[in-house]
Amino acid sequence: MFPLALDLAGRRVVAVGGGPVSARRVRDFLAAGADVHVVSPELCPELEAMLGDLTWHPHRYRDGDLTGAWLVHTATGDPLADARVAAAAAESRIWCVNAGRAHRGTAAVPARATVETHAGRVTVAVTSGDPRRSMAVRDWLVGRLPLARFGLLPRPRRGSLRKSA
Numbered sequence: 001m002f003p004l005a006l007d008l009a010g011r012r013v014v015a016v017g018g019g020p021v022s023a024r025r026v027r028d029f030l031a032a033g034a035d036v037h038v039v040s041p042e043l044c045p046e047l048e049a050m051l052g053d054l055t056w057h058p059h060r061y062r063d064g065d066l067t068g069a070w071l072v073h074t075a076t077g078d079p080l081a082d083a084r085v086a087a088a089a090a091e092s093r094i095w096c097v098n099a100g101r102a103h104r105g106t107a108a109v110p111a112r113a114t115v116e117t118h119a120g121r122v123t124v125a126v127t128s129g130d131p132r133r134s135m136a137v138r139d140w141l142v143g144r145l146p147l148a149r150f151g152l153l154p155r156p157r158r159g160s161l162r163k164s165a
């Protein structure tokens with residue numbers, strides 16, 4: 001895997017599936033300023049609460065739903081549906097996170113944490129292929145960041161050390 005930082009601002013991200021895993025990632029896509037479209041016949045309460053900030057397509061995934069997307073995320077709980085989404089994304093050369101099957105997508109979400117400093121945000125991202133290990137390494141690293149060594153001052157405010165996941 002090759003780590004990249006994506007500028008999602010104003011860009012269409014299509015999330016297929018309306019459950020808690022989709023909700024967790026959609027929350028962060030929205031925080032990054034993405035134009036989020038959710039394709040799912042139903043939404044969990046966390047996604048319902050975000051309805052004012054996203055476009056909901058209330059049906060099961062079908063051909064054409066990925067049109068215009070820069071990034072696709074699929075978490076339907078149905079391996080066949082996820083595989084269909086991932087295959088359509090690959091066909092159109094759109095990066096796709098397949099949350100149900102790590103090795104059937106073309107991208108993965110690393111464990112992340114953002115520290116606010118006087119000079120802006122510093123984000124730590126860890127990927128290892130094993131989410132629990134990545135979370136543990138992320139927690140260890142971010143708890144020990146020697147900001148002063150880099151001439152940075154922590155900017156203490158509510159949520160200044162935010163695990164984004």
Ligand SMILES: C[C@@]1(CC(=O)O)c2cc3[nH]c(cc4nc(cc5[nH]c(cc(n2)[C@H]1CCC(=O)O)[C@@](C)(CC(=O)O)[C@@H]5CCC(=O)O)C(CC(=O)O)=C4CCC(=O)O)c(CCC(=O)O)c3CC(=O)O
Pocket residue numbers: 024097098099100101102103107108109110111112126127128129130131132134135163164165
């Ligand atoms: C490959 C990857 C692809 C992708 O991006 O989706 C992937 C795949 C899978 N995750 C699964 C399970 C869980 N994942 C989490 C949590 C996180 N998962 C994240 C990333 C990734 N998960 C990508 C790898 C990134 C890397 O390289 O490390 C984190 C780091 C980032 C984020 O989500 O933002 C986030 C940290 C949240 C935080 O920071 O707090 C938890 C814990 C929880 O939910 O509390 C569980 C339950 C575990 C348990 O129960 O033990 C399953 C099995 C599903 C099943 O079997 O049903 C698969 C599928 C598979 O492995 O095939």
Ligand SMILES: NC(=O)C1=CN([C@@H]2O[C@H](COP(=O)(O)OP(=O)(O)OC[C@H]3O[C@@H](n4cnc5c(N)ncnc54)[C@H](O)[C@@H]3O)[C@@H](O)[C@H]2O)C=CC1
Pocket residue numbers: 016017018019020021022039040041042043044059060061075076077078081098099100131
């Ligand atoms: N990558 C990760 O970090 C993690 C991944 N998972 C995996 O993510 C997947 C989803 O998990 P949850 O959100 O808990 O599942 P869930 O079953 O609660 O939600 C699935 C959602 O997808 C919708 N859906 C089902 N078929 C669809 C289709 N054909 N088109 C569009 N939407 C469809 C459902 O209506 C529901 O809203 C599971 O495969 C789970 O194993 C679970 C934990 C963490």
